[in-house]
Amino acid sequence: MTKPIRQNIIDALLNSRNILITAHKSPDGDSLGSQLALAGLLDHLTIPYSIVDEGEVPDKYMFLPGIDSVRNIEDLKNTTESFDTLVVIECSNLERIGSVQRLINDDTKIINIDHHQDNQPFGYINLKDIQASAAGEMIYDILCQGSFPISKAMATNLYTAILTDTGRFHYNSTTPKSLKVSAHLLELGADPVEITEKVYYNLRPQLVRLTGMAVANMQYHLDGRLCLLTVDRKMMKAVDARRGDTEGLVSYSLYSIGVEVGVLFTEVDDRTTKVSLRSQNVIDVAELAANFGGGGHVNASGCIMELPLEQARETIIELVKDRLNGSV
Ligand SMILES: [Mn+2]
Secondary structure, X not given: OHHHHHHHHHHHHHOOOOEEEEEOOOXXXXXXXXXXXXXXXXXXXXXXXXXXXXXXXXXXXXXXXXXXXXXXXXXXXXXOOOOOEEEEEOOOOHHHHHHHHHHOOOOOEEEEEEOOOOOOOOOOEEEEOOOOOOHHHHHHHHHHHOOOOOOHHHHHHHHHHHHHHOOOOOOOOOXXXXXXXXXXXXXXXXXXXXXXXXXXXXXXXXHHHHHHHHHHOOEEEOOOOEEEEEEOHHHHHHOOOOHHHHOOHHHHHHOOOOOOEEEEEEEEEOOEEEEEEEXXXXXXXXHHHHOOOOEEOOOEEEEEEOOOHHHHHXXXXXXXXXXXXXXX
């Protein structure tokens, strides 16, 4: 099923004049690695393209080969460039690309490549593979489908995509295939030590302190089955943190015995709270996030709640309580 779709994507790319590549707002390891690896293919095929995202590239991904070619939509205010094809990676729906939408029109052909279970078929070609550990694994499959060469740079980008989206190979999305693909990417020149160091061990000291502050104030609820981490604006300010800096902090919520659901609340402003959710076992946090317009995977999801921090916390506690009671 997916094999002919992959070929359709290759054919569509080959027939394009100028391609726009994008992903969800607030770029992460999978979205950046996938976009850059696809760009590597288009370089090889000498097909013109642009990568445009909404939101800043986090510092830790600035080492990715080709990262300078990722443009911020804010810098394209007065562009007259036109694109006949849009490749959307890792988005459940088109809204997730944010204001990049203004670069397309009704004639733009959309190719939708995603591994989220709630992905809507908003493209004229839709490649959805919920078995894939990362969108990067899907880009790898497309490259293999066309027997295209995978350069060291592309391998580095794809390995970073899979490494980050599997939480360094420990989420249940880690499969024999994702490890085989990763092994092949190492053979092609990706350096696992360097990549892991750049992504995970390259934090500014203030951010390590931020982690300490959040962990020190961790709250347990529902007999220790729910663990909450909070980063408010005061904490962010104290260490001069930016929004993307809290990515990854949520994993600490699952470190203790007995925790089934972990949540990180990041205060955005007086009435907006960013929520990252993780679960072990059966609780579907993608469904939880969907209540607030978010989404993700069964065990990892996120949403933006239009509520002040304290209310967001209370709301989530109640919802998790319902789900946990239902699961006993
Ligand atoms: Mn992903």
